[in-house]
Amino acid sequence: MMRRWLLPLSILALAAVRVAAQAPDLSPHGDLDVRCEVCHDASSWVVPSPSPAFDHATTGYVLTGRHAQAACSGCHEDLQFRRVASACADCHLDVHRRRFGTHCDDCHDTSGWDVRDASRAAHPATGFPLLGAHAVVDCDACHQGSPGEEHTTIPADCLSCHDADYEATRDPDHAANGFSTDCVSCHGMTASGWGSGSFIHSPAFPLTGAHATATCASCHASGYAGTPTDCYACHRPDYEGTDDPGHVAAGFSTDCRQCHSDVSWDGADFDHATSGFALTGAHVTVSCVSCHATGYTGTPTDCYACHRPDYEGTDDPDHVAAGYSTDCRQCHNDVTWEDADFDHATAGFPLTGAHTTTTCVSCHAAGYAGTPTDCYACHRPDYDGTNDPVHVAAGFNTQCASCHSTSVWQPANWNHDALFPIYSGRHRDEWNACVDCHVTPTNYAVFECITCHEHNRTDTDRDHQGEDGYVYQSAACFQCHPRGDE
Structure with missing residues (x-):
């Protein structure tokens, strides 16, 4: 009986040993070389996720970020843990359809799929840096379209x-x-x-001055395209409404810039020189209407046109009676009427010597027009009243400049040698005073040769025998000896 049960028991024992020997092959994890108690405990096969005991780094794949929080079954769909691949695309659906490659970690990390911050930092590489409002807008606001193309076909x-x-x-x-x-x-x-x-x-x-603060609609009331840039196009109401001075009536230029700045209408500053009449002296401060009483267009630029009342009202000297030129500039400057300074040389009589300090009326007592320029016309009283020598009786030349300068009457400097040499030739140093020859003080036309030359008439007559017209008289001596030579 015992022997009959011995054989079956032996077979069961061998089977048990064999099953025991094959136990590792029956693990649901395959050839995972990890002891059961590393992950499981005696209470249950259920393992907390993630496993508090298992060090995933030992597999060569460190769990970080979201991976560290994921359930094991999220990646390990069955219990054969070693059969799980580690590439991103093995687990994650590529919504970009591989237009950016297969390496998710080029843009993403394990902290999450949201890579907006990183994308903004990398966006300049696309040629479109994210600045201002673009830096805070959601990516999807711009990146719309077919899956896989929403990031690669977006126009800039x-x-x-x-x-x-x-x-x-x-x-x-x-x-x-x-x-x-x-x-x-x-x-x-x-x-x-x-x-x-x-x-x-x-x-x-360029918008400068008041233009910089004006509203766009101020100039662009009818639109922006084709808006003219000339002043009048915008400022016609200002131009036509101005009456001080009246721009329209005066025919002012419609180019406002000729007088005004772009800061304010006030303080207009017309460059008068552009009109051919530069404002200098008193003209700078006078009001515009003083000259432009009847308007601005065609205003004459000659002095008399404005200053006729001044010209005709002047009586010291009387300009009208004297026939003065109506070109005020010949005597006056543009600062004041006083200190007139007529260039007398333009009249053919330059003022020199004492003439420069004498009053105008001294010569122009009867007026200015037609005033003679010869000396005697003004200096006849001087000529007629002189008795040392007596000019009238002596028949002196009435051209004072023959003997006198314009500075002083004395000393006179008559060129005697031009008529008879006494400062050169035989008569040099042979006389002491004019009366040596001019024995009649009241008449210098009378002269004596014989009184100086102690000639014996008998000898003189003998020496001149045969000389036609010889007479023993001083006048005859001069006639034959006009230069005082023998």
């Missing part, structure tokens, strides 16, 4: 994203005014919103 021009903003804007109406669709022409890339826009007006029409 403004209108592609902002066409709706452009078309909807009414103040001003961008579409109606033909504004550029390049938003950055007016709006800054660094701005946090559309704001009021800041169009760079130069160089065609």
Whole structure:
């Protein structure tokens, strides 16, 4: 009986040993070389996720970020743990359809899929840096389209994203005014919103002065395209409404810049020199209407046109009676009427010597027009009244300049040698005073040769025998010896 049960028991024992020997092959984890108690405890096969005891780094794949928080079954769909691949695409669906490659970690990390911060930092590499409002907007706001193309086929021009903003804007109406669709022409890339826009007006029409603060609609009331840049186009009401002075009546230029700055209408500063009449002296401070009483167009530039009342009202000297030139500049400067300074040389009689300090009326007692320039006309009283020598009786030349200078009457300097040499020739140093020859003081036309030359008439007559016209008289001596030679 015992022997009959011995064989079956032996077979069971061998089977048990064999099963015991094959126990590792029956593990649901395959050839995972990890003891059961590392992950499991005696209470249950269920393992907390993640396993507090298992060091995933020992597999060569460190769990960080979201991976460290994921359930094991999230990656290990069955219990054969070693059969799980480690590439991103093995677990994660590539929504970009491999347009950015298969390495998710080129853009993403294990902290999460949201890579907006990293994308903004890397965005300059695309040629479109994220600045201003672009830096805070959600990526999906611009990156729309078919899956896999929403990041690679996005145009970089403004209108592609902002066409709706452009078309909807009414103040001003961008579409109606033909504004550029390049938003950055007016709006800054660094701005946090559309704001009021800041169009760079130069160089065609730089905004300076009051133009810099005026509203756009002030000039662009009928639109922006084709707006003229000349002053009159905008400022016609100002031009036509001005009456001090009346611009229209005066025929002023419609180019406001000729007189006004772009800061204020006040303080107009017309460059009068451009009219051919530069303002200097008293003309600088006089009011415009003083000369332009009847308007500005065609105003004459000659002195008399404005100063006729001054000319005709002057009686010291009387300009009209004297026949003075109506060109005031011949005597006056443009600072004051006083200190007139007539260039007498222009009259053919330059003032020299004592003539420069004498009063005008001394010579022009009877007026100025036709005043003679010869000496005797003014100095006849001097000529007639002189008795040392007596000019009248002596028959002196009435051309005072023959003997006198314009500085003083004395000393006279008559060129005697031109008539008879007494400072040269035989008579040099042979006389002491005029009366040596001019024995009649009241008449210098009378002279004596015989009284000086102690000739014996008998000898003189003998020496001149045969000389035609010989007479023993001084006049005869001069007739034959006009230069005093023998």
